[in-house]
Amino acid sequence: SQKWVLMVTAQTPTNIAVIKYWGKRDEKLILPVNDSISVTLDPAHLCTTTTVSVSPTFDQDRMWLNGEEISISGGRFQSCLREIRSRATDVDDKEKGIKITKKDWEKLHVHISSYNNFPTAAGLASSAAGFACLVFALGKLMNVKEDHSQLSAIARQGSGSACRSLYGGFVKWIMGKDDKGTDSLAVQLADEKHWDELVIVIAVVSSRQKETSSTTGMRDTVETSLLLQHRAKEVVPKRILKMEEAIKNRDFASFAQLTCTDSNQFHAVCLDTCPPIFYMNDTSHRQAPIISLVEKWNRAEGTPQVAYTFDAGPNAVLIARNRETAALLIQKLLFCFPPNSDADLNSFVLGDKSILK
Ligand code: PMV
Numbered sequence: 001s002q003k004w005v006l007m008v009t010a011q012t013p014t015n016i017a018v019i020k021y022w023g024k025r026d027e028k029l030i031l032p033v034n035d036s037i038s039v040t041l042d043p044a045h046l047c048t049t050t051t052v053s054v055s056p057t058f059d060q061d062r063m064w065l066n067g068e069e070i071s072i073s074g075g076r077f078q079s080c081l082r083e084i085r086s087r088a089t090d091v092d093d094k095e096k097g098i099k100i101t102k103k104d105w106e107k108l109h110v111h112i113s114s115y116n117n118f119p120t121a122a123g124l125a126s127s128a129a130g131f132a133c134l135v136f137a138l139g140k141l142m143n144v145k146e147d148h149s150q151l152s153a154i155a156r157q158g159s160g161s162a163c164r165s166l167y168g169g170f171v172k173w174i175m176g177k178d179d180k181g182t183d184s185l186a187v188q189l190a191d192e193k194h195w196d197e198l199v200i201v202i203a204v205v206s207s208r209q210k211e212t213s214s215t216t217g218m219r220d221t222v223e224t225s226l227l228l229q230h231r232a233k234e235v236v237p238k239r240i241l242k243m244e245e246a247i248k249n250r251d252f253a254s255f256a257q258l259t260c261t262d263s264n265q266f267h268a269v270c271l272d273t274c275p276p277i278f279y280m281n282d283t284s285h286r287q288a289p290i291i292s293l294v295e296k297w298n299r300a301e302g303t304p305q306v307a308y309t310f311d312a313g314p315n316a317v318l319i320a321r322n323r324e325t326a327a328l329l330i331q332k333l334l335f336c337f338p339p340n341s342d343a344d345l346n347s348f349v350l351g352d353k354s355i356l357k
Pocket of ligand 1: 022127
């Protein structure tokens with residue numbers, strides 16, 4: 001009969017860059033100007049859950065995000081759909097008695113339903129989890145045989161940072177050399193068990209949508225910032241090597257120093273853009289006290305205890321060297337964010353499911 005529906009559900013966590021991606025050398029293919037490195041959060045928190053379904057009764061591709069239908073006519077969605085469809089293979093689901101051939105996939109339409117368990121577009125990399133999950137789920141549905149790295153090169157065309165969410169643990173997005181983007185993909189540097197003492201604390205200071213989209217921001221930066229050119233050519237390549245070493249050796253002092261410095265340089269590059277981009281929009285009230293708190297604490301201890309990093313939004317991501325430090329950090333953060341403030345403190349433990357709060 002023609003009444004069948006085949007469904008796949010996947011869950012993908014977001015990732016936080018410790019060496020930032022900022023600036024594209026090709027906007028359409030989403031090819032970056034430098035390599036980047038990130039930490040993928042535990043899938044239990046900050047993740048996207050996506051169900052993709054196919055049925056001969058569907059007459060067009062459609063998508064719902066957090067329950068509301070959104071348009072997928074844009075280039076990014078279309079690139080991901082096209083790339084996955086072109087790799088679809090035969091499906092033979094004996095249990096349900098459903099057979100789909102490679103040829104059938106060209107005509108069949110999909111419905112996509114996606115939920116974020118965190119604020120969308122508030123600089124918490126919702127598009128990273130979203131596109132990674134979409135590509136992964138579609139790949140499963142269409143029986144695509146490509147490995148995670150090859151899938152990452154497809155997710156990259158949805159949102160650059162999405163390519164890093166195909167893996168857990170520590171992930172590097174290699175910028176690649178070729179101008180078609182086939183070698184611009186993610187590889188896993190170490191899995192989630194490698195350094196599971198680390199605890200990530202996220203202060204959700206504001207769930208407002210960010211004012212400058214990363215696409216517009218990056219375009220302005222690439223066109224106007226000399227500091228970006230220096231960063232991409234001279235700074236990041238060396239930093240990437242040092243960060244890989246720090247991760248391999250679980251060297252928190254180097255890890256923290258590189259993470260904080262790179263976050264600060266990313267925001268410096270934003271300020272060096274014309275017109276300037278202020279992602280730390282509430283700096284004097286929110287971010288500056290967190291940065292000073294961490295800097296003072298690390299200096300007083302003689303060796304770093306906590307690293308901070310800020311993305312394209314005001315929320316603070318803090319990485320504590322272990323659980324005891326994370327507990328202390330949350331107490332200290334309460335001075336910046338008293339319980340009656342609008343901020344929401346959450347901690348996410350890498351590698352296992354426990355939450356401190
Ligand atoms: O993937 P996009 O276009 O959302 O860009 C993300 C950029 C940063 O989050 C600021 C840095 C990064 O490497 O994730």
